[in-house]
Structures are given as structure tokens and as C-alpha cells.
Amino acid sequence: MSLEIQQKGIVVAGGFTYKCEETGESFKHPHLSVLEDIAKKHLRANNLPIPAGWHEQFEENVCRNSPNAVCRDTAAPSIVDKALSLSKALAKWAVEGFPVVPQEIYNQREAICLQCPHHTEKKGVYTGCKICGCRKQKIALSTSKCPDNPPRWFNLK
Ligand code: SF4
Numbered sequence: 001m002s003l004e005i006q007q008k009g010i011v012v013a014g015g016f017t018y019k020c021e022e023t024g025e026s027f028k029h030p031h032l033s034v035l036e037d038i039a040k041k042h043l044r045a046n047n048l049p050i051p052a053g054w055h056e057q058f059e060e061n062v063c064r065n066s067p068n069a070v071c072r073d074t075a076a077p078s079i080v081d082k083a084l085s086l087s088k089a090l091a092k093w094a095v096e097g098f099p100v101v102p103q104e105i106y107n108q109r110e111a112i113c114l115q116c117p118h119h120t121e122k123k124g125v126y127t128g129c130k131i132c133g134c135r136k137q138k139i140a141l142s143t144s145k146c147p148d149n150p151p152r153w154f155n156l157k
Pocket residue numbers: 112113114116117118119120128129130131132145146147148152153
């Protein structure tokens with residue numbers, strides 16, 4: 001997962017929070033760029049390194065520690081990734097003659113997905129998978145397999 005803040009350059013009510021993992025101290029400011037300067041000063045004052053790529057770590061840290069931050073998972077599949085994943089799943093399904101799973105297997109897969117941290121839902125109803133970006137209909141296909149590593153459920157064909 002790679003979290004990126006969507007409210008850059010604007011004042012956020014309630015402010016952003018950065019928590020230094022090494023010292024345990026927390027800092028808060030309504031401007032993200034000011035908070036980043038404060039965080040860097042704190043690291044330097046404590047002789048802690050600011051490695052290349054630290055900015056990404058900073059944004060992830062702020063996302064995890066700021067209830068008011070709106071963040072996007074940049075590692076989530078893009079529209080193109082989702083389309084590719086769906087077309088691969090459908091092509092495999094077509095080659096096998098469009099088989100669907102029995103209701104019992106469908107229910108088992110849905111229950112597994114609902115327990116999984118990678119699922120998406122609306123009002124408690126499973127709607128899809130964050131890893132492959134596919135919608136819930138994918139669990140009906142006999143040729144589908146959970147994309148997690150290791151998979152949480154398997155294809156029948
Ligand atoms: S398909 Fe696999 S990874 Fe995706 S939500 Fe279901 S169990 Fe989780």
C-alpha cells in the first residue's frame with residue numbers, strides 16, 4: 001500500500017498529524033508543507049536520518065495518523081489494470097465455456113471475501129476486490145481465483 005494525501009496546498013480543519021515512529025512524538029498543523037518542515041526539523045534535532053523517498057513515508061505516516069486526511073492508495077489498481085484483469089478473467093471463462101459455480105460455492109466465496117481486508121462493500125454487502133479491481137460478479141465464475149498471495153479461494157476449472 002502507498003498512501004498519498006489528496007489535500008495538498010489547502011488548510012484542513014482539524015489539521016494534519018505526523019507521529020515520529022522513532023521518538024513517539026506527535027506534531028499537528030493545518031498546512032501539510034509546514035508540517036513536513038516541522039517533522040524534518042524534529043528528525044534533524046534528534047540526529048535521525050531523512051533518506052531519499054522520505055516524503056512518501058511522511059505522507060503515509062500523516063495518512064495513518066490524521067483522521068481528517070483524505071488519502072488515496074496509489075498502489076490500488078488503475079482503471080487500465082482493472083480492465084486488463086477483467087478481460088483476462090472473462091477470456092479464461094469464455095475458453096472454458098462460461099461455467100458458473102454452484103450457489104453453495106458462491107456463498108462460500110462471498111463469505112471469505114467479506115472477512116478479507118481487501119474487499120469493498122456497500123452497507124455490509126460485498127461489492128468487489130481491491131487487489132484485482134474486479135466486481136463481485138467475478139466470484140460466480142468457475143475459472144476465477146482469489147488474487148491474494150496466497151489465494152483465499154481457488155478456481156474450480
Ligand atoms: S477476491 Fe480474495 S483478495 Fe479479493 S476480496 Fe475476495 S478474498 Fe479478498
